[in-house]
Amino acid sequence: MRFYPLLIIFLGLFWGQLFAQQPYTETLTEVWNDNTSTWDSSSRVFVTYNTNQRAETYRAESYQNATWLKLALTNYTYVNGTDIDQITQYNWNLLQGVYHPVTLTAYSYVSGKVSTIVSSAWNSLSQQFIPSSRTVYTYNAGLVQVEQSERYDTTTQTYTPLSRYTCTYTPTNKIQIRLQENYNAGQWQNSARITYSYDPNDNITYILTETYQQGSGQWANSYSQSYSYNMYQELNQILTSIWNGSSWQQQNRLIYTYNQDGTMHNYTTYVWQQNNFVNSQRTTFFYQPLTSLASVPNKPNIRLYPNPSQDYFGIQGVSQGMVSLKTLTGQVVFQTYFSENQQFSISDIPAGIYIAEVSNAEKGAPVANLKITICH
Secondary structure: OOOOOOOOOOOHHHHOOOHHHOOEEEEEEEEEEOOOOEEEEEEEEEEEEOOOOOEEEEEEEEEEOOEEEEEEEEEEEEEOOOEEEEEEEEEEEOOOOEEEEEEEEEEEEEOOEEEEEEEEEEEOOOOEEEEEEEEEEEEEOOEEEEEEEEEEEOOOOEEEEEEEEEEEEOOOOOEEEEEEEEEEOOEEEEEEEEEEEEOOOOOEEEEEEEEEEOOOOEEEEEEEEEEEEOOOOOEEEEEEEEEOOOOEEEEEEEEEEEOOOOOEEEEEEEEEEOOEEEEEEEEEEEEOOOHHHOOOOOOOOOEEEOOOEOOEEEEEOOOOEEEEEEOOOOOEEEEEEEOOOOEEEOOOOOOEEEEEEEEEOOOOOEEEEEEEEEOO
16 A cells, blocks of 8 residues: 655644655655746755665755745654654744754654654744644554644643544554544534545545534535556545535646656646646656666566555566565565565565565566565
């Protein structure tokens, strides 16, 4: 199952770190210019990684008057190099020529799972971060059951409930319903309900968001998103629609394209105007080639799917042979012979970036070295 950067605010930890494992080093966002019928640069982001392929810095710049200007900087620190410890956000001060701290997000863990996330805002007078809110997670059978947001009171130095999500899951442990409630006058009140649907491969196919009408006590449609996939089970399109009171009205559409190795090339946003989808924005991803991949000239029809992979992967373009998964330092962590349409379980392989060496049964020599990202 594969996840992507989307304009969805409800996914939280469920999708949080998966896309961060994509080893892209730069993104370029462009906006469509109706006057010139061209894509104009808008912003770009540069990413660096630690030795475990976890993002360490995101540096954002905006394009203004034919010049790239510094915009923001995000630093990540980790526990044992893999689990997020803190995220610090800085904004660029053009007049002073320095980055100023804005927010600090700190993670706490219990038994290897996130238990609390504390958000703090920078206070320029005291020159320190002051807590502003926190999110507390409780689990059932290893899955997030309740995600509760709380507001920090600087006077009493205590946290008070603000809102919470209660989650239910499918038999295959995929999230099915997220129920949002707001805390008001000492009690929890329904606010929104998000329902997820999946295909037989556990790819999300539909998300329905409803809002609760306090007067009638009924749930009302708010907006929906429909997902479609290509033959490699890579996300191909997301269609967002808004409920206008009597019917669904199309709002925007995202189209995804991919490179030969399965990494994302770009995604383009189209908005619905005058009964037609028109260009709006696109983001392109750039990758630093891994030197480990240079020794074998890959055949263009060989690829791994899905990539990134969560529980399994398959090979397309070779009917039979051998596949080996190696770490970036060359250690073999998985090796097996395969036949056509066979899929391989990788649930016990640690998350990270690996090199898949594919050999043809007829010749025995490697015919492809492909990069694969495993994310659990």
